[in-house]
Amino acid sequence: MPLAPLFRPIDVAPAYQKVADAIEREIVNGRIKPGDPIGTEHDLVRQFGVNRSTIREGIRVLEEGGLISRDSSRRLHACLPRYTKLASRLSRALVLHEVTFRELYEASMTLEVASIEGAVERATEENLAELADNLVRSEAVVGDPAMLAECDAEFHVLVAKASQNRVLQLAREPAAQLFYPTTEMIVAGVAEGGPRLVAAHRHLIEAIQRRDREAGVLWTRRHLQDWRRGFEKIASLDRSVEHMYMEHAQAVRRR
Amino acid sequence: MPLAPLFRPIDVAPAYQKVADAIEREIVNGRIKPGDPIGTEHDLVRQFGVNRSTIREGIRVLEEGGLISRDSSRRLHACLPRYTKLASRLSRALVLHEVTFRELYEASMTLEVASIEGAVERATEENLAELADNLVRSEAVVGDPAMLAECDAEFHVLVAKASQNRVLQLAREPAAQLFYPTTEMIVAGVAEGGPRLVAAHRHLIEAIQRRDREAGVLWTRRHLQDWRRGFEKIASLDRSVEHMYMEHAQAVRRR
DNA sequence: GCCTCTAACTTTGTCGGACAAAGGGACAGC
DNA sequence: GCTGTCCCTTTGTCCGACAAAGTTAGAGGC
Structure with missing residues (x-):
């Protein structure tokens, strides 16, 4: 029979990690609210009793995690992590794991359908106005694949926002x-790609307006199937996401 | 008419950020593969021509992003970002954004249903063996809410894994x-909670075995509805996720 | 009294050097 | 072949320093 454990594992985390953890705890449990100042590096040196280099390493950890950031004058303050920044970490991870476009397509089918269902149910007038504005801008750039792809990405962000479900x-x-990035390639390569994309958006907006769930789901499916058909003209769905696509995610993150 | 731009915006990122970006680029575009050594801090000092403190700040950024880590001997090497670690960043963000349990529930309903659909379609024998093993362990701890909640969490991770869709x-x-964390509270608070949870898992495994999509979706729905009923005995679905739950996510991340 | 401009002061980003502790490797001894 | 020791490397931490950018306060002009 093994001996009863006499000792707990001792905490051997390096000092910079302890600094980061301590500040993170205060933010996550709400004692420091988003927007609250963290204090200067010198303040933290005094409070934690460690060297400024150590403090700075801890700050880098928190900054990368999106929990704190520096304002225009480079002062530290707690902040709400931004979705797009965090998501780009995940995108990066997906690329490194070499996920296939099939996986992307299947997951997106689920997620975008859920988004439109939420939007149909709960979109506000403001959401609709944003979507309508996006549609106008999309129509204006229907001949420019890069701009249109950007509008398309924004459109679906707006639909998800209209679902009022931040988890989704x-x-x-x-x-x-x-x-x-693939949307751009597809729109550029398929003659009717642009107009079809804009038409699908129009139908989606109408569906949301009419609170017509069936139509919303139908047109989301069609929209994604269009993407799929276009993609399969270029490459196999079983191809893994290429590294080049990351350049976009990086650009997004830095915004 | 404005002058044609003569100059590009100059890059004013701090040195530690440039160091991190440079290493990130090499990893993401595949020139450094997961597992490859990065070299010692001193090597990087020589290569980048900056001070070691600067290098160390850059390393912290990459470490937090999950792109590099230190092995047992604390040597640096590139690595595949781990999902659970990245996900805990997102969980933290969701808590800070004060998402409601209703949002969590709705999104999970979508995502777990999609997972089971994928699992029914593509689960391997190995996936099923893991699920069966999980079921045995769950049955053994049906009276212990904390352990059972842990098994439940693992069960759904295994289902998602069986879907063979890493994006999902x-x-x-x-x-x-x-x-x-809520599962534990619910199982502890509702008399029949534990057995019902295990029974649902059993039905889900059977559905996967029989490739019976309908049954899989049905039991996933029931399983989540059970959670919902249990939760509503404790609190409102419109309550936002409390800060206390983060302690779990933090524990998970550190594993 | 209010505004502007300048001169301190503060804070950050970076640097150089330093040292203890832990780990890895080589080498001798059994 | 295994073990223990010594040495070297690497990391984590500390100290002190300085230029650049931002902030604050006070002088001076209206």
Whole structure:
């Protein structure tokens, strides 16, 4: 019979990690609210009793995690992590794991359908106005694949936003970020691609307006199937997401 | 008419950020493969021509992003970002954004149903063996809410894994991490909670075995509805996720 | 009294050097 | 072949320093 454990594992985390954890705890449990100042590096040196280099390493960890950031004057303050920034981490991970476009397509089918269902049910007038505005801008750039792809990405972000479900909004973002670059290629390669894309958006907006769930789901499916057909003219769905697509995600993250 | 731009915006990112970006680029575009050594801090000092403190700050950024890590001997090497670690960042963000349990529930309903559909279609013998093993362990701890909740969380991870869709796996993880702690409370509070949970798992495994999609979806719905009923005995679905739940996510991340 | 401009002061980003602790490797001894 | 020791490398931490950018306060002009 093994001995009863006499000792707990001792905490051997390096100091910079402890600093980061301590500040993270205060933010996550709400004692430091988003927007609250964290204090200067020198303040933290005094409070934690460690060297400024150590403090700075801890700050980098928190900054990368999106929990704190520096304002225009580079002062530290707690902040709400931004979805797009976090999602681009995930996109990056998906690329490194070499997920296939089939996986992306299947997951997006689920997530975008769920988004439109939520939007049909709960979209506000403001959401609709944003979508309508997006549609106008899309129509204006229907001949420019790059701009149109950008509008398309924004359109689906707006639909997800209209669902009023932030979990869904966040869940769909990583896959969406990897779709975005391909849309440009497809619209450029397929003659009727642009107009079909804009037409689908129009039908989706109408569906939301009429609170017509069936139509919303139908047109989302069609929209994604269009993407799929276009993609399969270029490559196999079983191809894994290429590294080049990451350049987009990186650009998005830095915004 | 404005002058043609003579100059590009100059890059004013701090040095540690440039170091991190440079290494990130090499990893993401595949020139450094997961597992490859990065070299010692001193090597990087020589290569980048900056001070070691600067290098270390850059390393912290990459470490937090999950792109590099240190092995047992603390040497740096590139690695595949781990889903659970990234997902816990998202869970944290969701908590800070004060998402409601209703949002979690709705999104999970979508994501878990999609997972089971994928699992029914594509689960391997190995996936089924893992699920069966999980079921045995769940039955053994049916009287212990904390252990059972842990088994439940693992069960759904295994279902998502069986779907062979890593995008889905990743997308469901953040919401799932926030569910996990509540399951324990619910199982503890509702008399028949434990046995019902295990029974649902058994039905789900059978559905996967029989490739019976209808049954899989049905029992996933019931399983989640059970959670919902249990939760509503404790609190309103419109309550936002409390900060206390983050302690779990933090524990998960550190594993 | 209010505004502007300048001169301190503060804060950040970076640098150089330093040292203890932990790990890895080579080498001798059994 | 295994073990223990010594040495070297690497990491984590510390100290002190400085230029650049931002902030604050006070002088001076209206």
